[in-house]
Amino acid sequence: MGQSPDSWVQLEIVQGHPWTVSLAVFSAVMFLWHSKTYWSLSHIPGPFLARLTNLPRLLWVLSNRAHDIHVNLHRRYGNIVRFGPNMVSVSDPAEIANIYRYSKPWPKSDFYHALLMKPDGKPIPGIFGTQDEEIHRALKKPVAGAYSMSTLVKFEPYVDTTMGVFSDELRARFAGSNDGRAACDLGQWLQMFAFDVIGELTFSKRLGFLESGNDVNGVMAGIWKMFQETALVTQMPWIDNLWTNNPVRRYFRGRGASPGAAFAMARVKERRELLAKGRNDWDRDTRDFLSLFLEIESKEKALPPYALAAWASSNITAGSDTTAILLRALFHYLLSNPPTLARLRAEIDAADLPEKVPWKRAKAELPYLDACVKEATRMHPPFGLPYERVVPGPAPAVVCGKTLQPGTVVGMSAWVVGRNRALFGADADEWRPERWVGVDEKTLREMEGASMAFGAGHRTCMGKHIAHLEIYKIVPTLLKQFDFELLSPGGSGWTVQNRWFVMQQGLMVRLKDRMTAAPIDK
Numbered sequence: 234m235g236q237s238p239d240s241w242v243q244l245e246i247v248q249g250h251p252w253t254v255s256l257a258v259f260s261a262v263m264f265l266w267h268s269k270t271y272w273s274l275s276h277i278p279g280p281f282l283a284r285l286t287n288l289p290r291l292l293w294v295l296s297n298r299a300h301d302i303h304v305n306l307h308r309r310y311g312n313i314v315r316f317g318p319n320m321v322s323v324s325d326p327a328e329i330a331n332i333y334r335y336s337k338p339w340p341k342s343d344f345y346h347a348l349l350m351k352p353d354g355k356p357i358p359g360i361f362g363t364q365d366e367e368i369h370r371a372l373k374k375p376v377a378g379a380y381s382m383s384t385l386v387k388f389e390p391y392v393d394t395t396m397g398v399f400s401d402e403l404r405a406r407f408a409g410s411n412d413g414r415a416a417c418d419l420g421q422w423l424q425m426f427a428f429d430v431i432g433e434l435t436f437s438k439r440l441g442f443l444e445s446g447n448d449v450n451g452v453m454a455g456i457w458k459m460f461q462e463t464a465l466v467t468q469m470p471w472i473d474n475l476w477t478n479n480p481v482r483r484y485f486r487g488r489g490a491s492p493g494a495a496f497a498m499a500r501v502k503e504r505r506e507l508l509a510k511g512r513n514d515w516d517r518d519t520r521d522f523l524s525l526f527l528e529i530e531s532k533e534k535a536l537p538p539y540a541l542a543a544w545a546s547s548n549i550t551a552g553s554d555t556t557a558i559l560l561r562a563l564f565h566y567l568l569s570n571p572p573t574l575a576r577l578r579a580e581i582d583a584a585d586l587p588e589k590v591p592w593k594r595a596k597a598e599l600p601y602l603d604a605c606v607k608e609a610t611r612m613h614p615p616f617g618l619p620y621e622r623v624v625p626g627p628a629p630a631v632v633c634g635k636t637l638q639p640g641t642v643v644g645m646s647a648w649v650v651g652r653n654r655a656l657f658g659a660d661a662d663e664w665r666p667e668r669w670v671g672v673d674e675k676t677l678r679e680m681e682g683a684s685m686a687f688g689a690g691h692r693t694c695m696g697k698h699i700a701h702l703e704i705y706k707i708v709p710t711l712l713k714q715f716d717f718e719l720l721s722p723g724g725s726g727w728t729v730q731n732r733w734f735v736m737q738q739g740l741m742v743r744l745k746d747r748m749t750a751a752p753i754d755k
C-alpha cells in the first residue's frame with residue numbers, strides 16, 4: 234500500500250527530531266500515568282490543585298506552617314484528605330493501627346529516601362530512613378535491646394552528670410547576682426543539654442556544648458540546615474536527584490558527612506584505637522552505647538558494613554533535636570501559663586526530692602509532671618509532617634471507609650491527630666494538662682493511643698525511653714533549682730518553623746537561683 238504525502242512528512246519529523254518525539258512520548262506517558270492516579274483518588278476530598286500536582290504540599294512546607302495548614306485542611310474536608318495526586322492524609326486515630334502495623338507493615342514512602350545520607354551520591358541506609366524492610370531488620374534487631382527501659386536505667390548516671398554541668402553553667406552564667414544578670418536563651422541551652430546527654434550516653438563524651446556555651450563545630454546549625462532543605466524535597470522526592478544530590482552542587486558544597494555524623498565517626502575511630510591498644514570494653518562497669526555497638530559488631534558476622542556508622546550517627550541526628558524541641562515546648566507552655574507552672578512546682582516541692590531528681594521517683598511521685606509532658610507532646614510534636622507509608626497490595630486497602638489502590642501514599646501527622654476535637658474536645662488547640670488528670674481509664678487509653686509524636690507500629694521510635702529519661706529528670710531538676718521569668722510574656726518573640734522538625738526560637742528568660750533566694754529585678 235502506498236503512503237500519503239502527509240505520512241511521509243510525519244515520518245521525516247520523527248526521523249529528523251528524535252528529541253521532539255521522545256518529549257511527546259514522555260508527555261503522553263506522564264499524562265496517562267497522572268490520569269490513572271487522578272481518577273483512582275478522585276473520591277477523596279481535598280484542595281483542587283492537590284489532584285494535579287504535589288506543588289501545594291511543597292508550598293505548605295515552604296511557608297513553615299505546614300502543621301497548621303494540615304490541621305485546617307482536615308477540619309475543612311474531614312478525616313481523609315487528598316494532599317497530592319497520589320497522596321492522602323488521614324486524621325482518624327482509629328486508623329493508626331491499620332496504617333502503622335506491626336506485622337506485614339506498610340513500607341515507608343520515597344519521603345524517607347530524601348532523608349538518607351548520600352555523601353558520594355549513593356544513599357547509605359539508616360534505621361530511621363531505610364525503605365527496605367530487610368535492611369531495617371538487619372540494622373534494628375541486634376541493637377533493639379540496648380534501647381529498652383531496663384538497659385537505659387543503667388545509663389541514668391550519665392544523665393545525672395550532664396544535668397550537673399547544665400545547672401552549674403546556668404548558675405554561673407545567668408543566675409549569679411541580680412546586677413547586670415544576663416538574659417538566657419533557654420531554648421538554646423535546652424538544645425545544648427539534649428545534644429550533650431546523647432553524646433554522653435553514646436560515647437561517654439559530651440559534645441562540649443554546655444561547657445563552651447556554643448554550638449561546637451556548627452553541629453546543631455548543620456543538622457537544622459539539612460532539615461530546612463530536605464523537608465522541601467520530601468514532598469517531591471524526584472527533586473532529590475536534580476537538586477539535593479546533584480553532582481555539580483555536591484562538588485561545590487563538599488562531600489563530607491554532616492557535622493553530627495562526623496562527630497560520631499570521630500568517636501568511633503578513637504574507641505577503635507583504644508581497643509587496638511588493649512582496652513576491653515565489654516568488661517567495663519559503665520557501658521555506653523558505643524561499647525554495646527562494638528560488642529555486637531564483634532559477635533554478629535552478617536552485619537552490613539555501614540551498621541556501626543548507622544547506629545552511632547542515628548543516636549545524634551534522631552535523638553538530640555527531637556528531645557530539645559519537646560523540652561522547649563514544655564518550658565514555653567509552662568512559663569506562659571503561670572497557674573500550671575505553680576501547680577507543677579508545688580507538686581515538686583512537696584515531693585522533697587534530691588537535687589538531681591531520680592527517674593523512678595519522678596515517674597512515681599509527680600503525676601502532674603506526667604500530665605504536662607503528655608500535653609506538651611500533644612501540643613507540639615517534634616516532627617510536623619505526616620509519616621508516609623505506601624499501600625502494599627496486591628489488594629486495595631480500606632482507610633476511613635474509602636478504597637485506596639496499592640501504591641497510594643498514606644500518612645498521618647502527629648499534629649493533626651493531636652488536635653482532633655472529637656477526641657480532645659473543643660479546646661484541643663489549648664494547653665490544658667488537666668485533661669490528662671482524673672479521666673476514666675478508657676478515655677485515657679484512647680488519648681494516649683492517639684499520641685503519634687513518637688510514631689506508631691513497627692517503625693515507632695526506638696529512643697522514646699531515652700527521651701523520657703531525660704525529660705522526666707531535667708524538668709523537675711531545673712524547676713527545683715531555679716525560678717524562670719519569661720522575658721517576652723504573651724509569647725512575643727516565640728517563633729515556630731516547620732521543616733519536618735518543628736523548630737522553635739525565642740524562649741528568652743531570666744533566672745533566679747532558688748537555693749540562694751535572691752529576688753528577680755523587674
Ligand code: HEM
Nearest residue numbers: 360361548551552555556620687688692694695696699700
Ligand atoms: C522527644 C524525642 C523524640 C521524638 C519525638 C522522636 C520521634 C520519632 C518518630 C516520630 C519516629 C518514627 C518516624 C516515622 O515513622 O517516620 C522515630 C524513629 C526513630 N527514633 Fe525517635 N524520637 C525522639 C527521640 C529519639 C532518641 C533520643 C533516639 C535515640 C537516641 C531516637 C531514635 C530513633 C530511631 C533509631 C528511629 C527509627 C526507628 C525505626 O525505624 O525502627 N529517637 N522517632
